Amino acid sequence: MESSLEQLALVKQKIGAAEQETNRPVGAVTLVAVSKTFDAEHIRPVIEAGQRVFGENRVQEAQGKWPQLKAEFPDIELHLIGPLQSNKAKEAVALFDVIETVDRDKIAAELAREIERQGRATRLYVQVNTGSEEQKAGIGPREAVAFVKHCREIHGLAIEGLMCIPPVDENPGPHFALLAKLAREAGVEKLSMGMSGDYELAVAFGATSVRVGSAIFGSR
Numbered sequence: 001m002e003s004s005l006e007q008l009a010l011v012k013q014k015i016g017a018a019e020q021e022t023n024r025p026v027g028a029v030t031l032v033a034v035s036k037t038f039d040a041e042h043i044r045p046v047i048e049a050g051q052r053v054f055g056e057n058r059v060q061e062a063q064g065k066w067p068q069l070k071a072e073f074p075d076i077e078l079h080l081i082g083p084l085q086s087n088k089a090k091e092a093v094a095l096f097d098v099i100e101t102v103d104r105d106k107i108a109a110e111l112a113r114e115i116e117r118q119g120r121a122t123r124l125y126v127q128v129n130t131g132s133e134e135q136k137a138g139i140g141p142r143e144a145v146a147f148v149k150h151c152r153e154i155h156g157l158a159i160e161g162l163m164c165i166p167p168v169d170e171n172p173g174p175h176f177a178l179l180a181k182l183a184r185e186a187g188v189e190k191l192s193m194g195m196s197g198d199y200e201l202a203v204a205f206g207a208t209s210v211r212v213g214s215a216i217f218g219s220r
């Protein structure tokens with residue numbers, strides 16, 4: 001736990017250095033601390049150290065720890081970064097402040113309905129499968145711009161960003177560049193890209209948020 005606070009400080013320092021080196025404004029990049037598989041006892045000290053933005057990849061797991069933590073710390077911002085099943089849209093909208101994994105019409109429709117019904121201001125990103133990997137979630141890069149438009153025009157959703165998870169065995173740079181290009185074409189401002197192994201590179205490619213888990217909390 002001591003070490004997760006040291007690691008948090010180090011990651012923040014490296015993000016700051018990467019912002020400076022690449023002429024990004026200080027504070028341009030938000031750190032999303034990915035706390036999946038870690039329980040509330042591990043997360044609480046990190047919150048107490050000042051971290052407010054967290055990411056989880058499973059709705060059910062997040063439901064087990066975050067309602068209590070959010071009650072204690074009302075300014076927490078929780079991001080869903082894992083695939084969303086349409087039968088979990090209700091729970092996801094109730095708990096998460098940002099859903100980064102909108103990737104198909106059915107999910108967009110369910111989210112639009114739940115956001116309206118619950119009167120929530122859930123912020124949404126479209127996940128792009130930049131490597132066109134068969135097993136990976138996300139809309140294909142060739143469909144991404146049209147899908148953002150579809151979400152806006154057909155479902156009335158304000159898509160504010162794009163998110164990607166590059167293939168593990170490839171240089172992530174071209175994937176980050178592709179995501180940035182698609183965001184410009186789609187007219188969205190936020191770019192969620194970069195994880196423990198490549199977040200500094202992602203900052204150089206214009207990430208507005210990086211999702212860092214193991215570099216803070218340790219290996220899972």
Ligand SMILES: *Cc1c(COP(=O)(O)O)cnc(C)c1O
Pocket residue numbers: 034036057081082165195196197211212213214215
């Ligand atoms: C787990 C996860 C991360 C964090 O990965 P680390 O390599 O531990 O930093 C980031 N993004 C997504 C979508 C994840 O599932």
